[in-house]
Amino acid sequence: MNPMLNIAIRAARQAGNIITKYYDTADATEFKQKGNHDLTNFVEMKAKRKIIDIIFKSYPNHIIFTENDSQIYQKNEQVQWIINVLDDNVNYIKKLPHFSITIATRVKGRSEIAVVYDPMRNELFCAWRGHGTQLNGYRLRGSSIRYLDEAILSTNAMFTEHESNVSTIDTFQKLLYRCADFRRSGSVALDLAYVASGRLDGYYAINLKPHDFTAGDLLVREAGGLVTDFSGDNNYFFSGNIIAGNARIVQSMLTQIRTKQ
Known part of the structure; x- marks a missing residue:
């Protein structure tokens, strides 16, 4: 080791x-x-x-x-x-x-x-x-769920309506309407660990700091999953915006985020 x-x-x-x-x-x-x-x-x-x-x-x-x-x-x-x-x-x-x-x-x-x-x-x-x-x-291996409507997702997003939170709620709603269900546990690291273990199928987060996700990021990737920013790139260390899950779920989540209402 x-x-x-x-x-x-x-x-x-x-x-x-x-x-x-x-x-x-x-x-x-x-x-x-x-x-x-x-x-x-x-x-x-x-x-x-x-x-x-x-x-x-x-x-x-x-x-x-x-x-x-x-x-x-x-x-x-x-x-x-x-x-x-x-x-x-x-x-x-x-x-x-x-x-x-x-x-x-x-x-x-x-x-x-x-x-x-x-x-x-x-x-x-x-x-x-x-x-x-x-x-x-x-x-561990991550979830093998293929379709977003079967996926249990988690997030760090605040659900309260506020002027500064409008875009966040908008994006959250796009995913909520398409996935099977959502969770919000409070612990970013455990959410990502659960994605790595298949207990959760995907994760969506905004404005994270490196200490929030650095450990969980590697857990997901070494369990066969993907971690990207909202553009599908790997600039999340700068933006703090994260999508995590298997390749199919990540792609489906990115598609929903980019979809205009």
Whole structure:
């Protein structure tokens, strides 16, 4: 196994232990004085420090990017680690047990390894470029659904009507009218992991940041799927707009997005 993948798995599992510990004890007396957001910030910082310590112990010269950093997509000779400690923190605050830890590396502008860990279900999705995607050691392949009207899609799009959200709702409606059903879980990384595993057939997202999707992107592609921007190109690291699924579903989604009403 790739040694960086081993380190990423170890870091994700140990961060997961921290996150689940405080999830289970959030109602304890010592935490009742903290607000939900304060507690979540505390947990995120503690888990983030654990991940960074583990990475730097083995790779002190590598670069680490977190959810507060930008320009991850730029090519660099040094190895870049992209981490998202708690995706989705709102689910965590609301005690909805659907969130993940994500860790990915990029080498010379190409994603090399990816880990998405769901600590509540103890499901660890991982990928190594050229070696496929696995869930807890078992090889994954994405959905084989051929037609959009049979597909279950997921999105990060906000469903509230607002002047700045008109085009998003417009595009969402085009897909909603054509697919079998839609989901919105809150966790981008788990949505993409579910596309890689065939639990979801496709994914549509807007305005993502690299820490949101870098790990999930590699999971999908190594499971035989496609990830594109809304033009069918691979510029989503710049735009943050993503379509993911198998080749037939991605093409059908792109067709609907481009269709004028």
